[in-house]
Amino acid sequence: MRLHRNWKYLSVVVFLGTFSTLSAQEPPDVAITPIISGLDTPWGLALLPDGGALITERDGELLYWAEGQTHKVAGVPRVLADGQGGLLDVTLARDFAQTRDVFLTYSKPMDGGSGTALATGRLSADGRRLENLRDLFQMKRGASSGQHFGSRVVEADDGTLFVTIGDRGNRKAAQNPGRHNGSIIRINRDGSVPSDNPFVDQPKVQPETWSFGHRNPQGANLDANGQLWTAEHGARGGDEVNRIKKGANFGWPVISYGRHYSGLKIGEGTEKAGMEQPAHYWDPSIAPSGLIVYQGDMFPDWRGDIFVGSLKFDYISRLDVTSDKAQEVQKIESDETQRVRDLVEATDGSIWFISEGNGIVYRMAKAGS
Structure with a gap:
């Protein structure tokens, strides 16, 4: 893991605190800058x-x-x-x-x-x-x-x-x-x-x-192909990323990988004929919110990956996509990623995100960009 340090811009640039890597790919140098603050x-x-x-x-x-x-x-x-x-x-x-x-x-x-x-x-x-x-x-x-x-x-x-x-x-x-x-x-x-x-x-x-x-x-x-993807709250466990299909039934509350908050089983289990399986699920729940499928040039190694904000664990999840499946491979976590509510890709390839917990919109970019 590498953390960029550029003291010239210390007053306006916030640096990534933790970049947890679940894959062999080394994360790039990344800087996070506060852009819009004082939000309610x-x-x-x-x-x-x-x-x-x-x-x-x-x-x-x-x-x-x-x-x-x-x-x-x-x-x-x-x-x-x-x-x-x-x-x-x-x-x-x-x-x-x-x-x-x-x-x-x-x-x-x-x-x-x-x-x-x-x-x-x-x-x-x-x-x-x-x-x-x-x-x-x-x-x-x-x-x-x-x-x-x-x-x-x-x-x-x-x-x-x-x-x-x-x-x-x-x-x-x-x-x-x-x-x-x-x-x-x-x-x-x-x-x-x-x-x-x-x-x-x-x-x-x-x-x-x-x-x-x-x-x-x-x-x-x-x-990039116009395919719709969603991030969806489960109950206790069972938060999902779904690849949406026309006319499909995604199973709630008949099937789920989570449980009711009481601890009781949800529905009939984790699968049933005629109901879709998630592309990825989290257990325990991360409380997923905003989602983007990255298509920019600033981080070419991320192109085609899904980014999802976590409201519960205060990080941005990066998921690698293969066909109709996705796997979490990195967690972008810092003091700035408090309750990440929304993410947007800018035209320059940077990623802007809302930290609901801080009441701030941040820009995440390659260091020096």
Whole structure:
């Protein structure tokens, strides 16, 4: 293990404390720099083409950061900030440079309590407001539970949107495709349902459903081939990385590698015909959140690897991917990786991440870059 030391930049650069290597590959020299501080329970991060950033705070604030200055963005949706709910993910449209469209997931007040919703709006030129805000999707039914909202939004190469939704604490509902609980949904940019969704012609299934049987997927992203991967909370053990398949059932709560918090067995075991196996699972649970599949040039040896933030053990997990399987090979751990909530790859190949525990957005880059 090597730790970079460059005393000239000591006041602005934070160096990696521990780089635990589970494989034979030696880690590169890495520096971690604090970029945006003073955040209150930050949840989602999007990097703007002009070098700025958008950050969500769970209590309902959307922040715009540029050139060291941060201000609140007006025009965000009203959220029910309860438990794990609030203003959650933020993602830029692929054509943001032309449209300035932004996607937000949040816990929307509705009959029965609240549910996961997806909104879109246009960011003003000065970054101070969202214009023409409107919902593209909301769960069919709300719940009073303040847990398991998901929720990430990812735009696919074809312009459709994937949104991850937790089971909202209703385990059985995750096996009912007539509900949105515990599903990944896919919609068009205008909120309509794509004609090639797997259940679009089945009357008792929600037509937005792409996959189901999920517990609480809080990380999602695409690889270089456009394949969707997710990171998902298990119960006591059984946190998962999943390679998402069209129309697939991922088993919760019928199968799991974890146990209930009471210690009792979950469902029928760890596998069942017709239900998908995880690409990787953690036991004990790490409480995974944001996920990226690295595609940059700054760390060429990492290209194609999955990075997942741990909320419980305060590190970033690097997983090597082979076909449809993944294996944790490194733990990036330091005082800066406190409750890693989200990760984003920048255009220069650096990795920006949210430390919810520190209330700071950091940039992880090759030393000297």
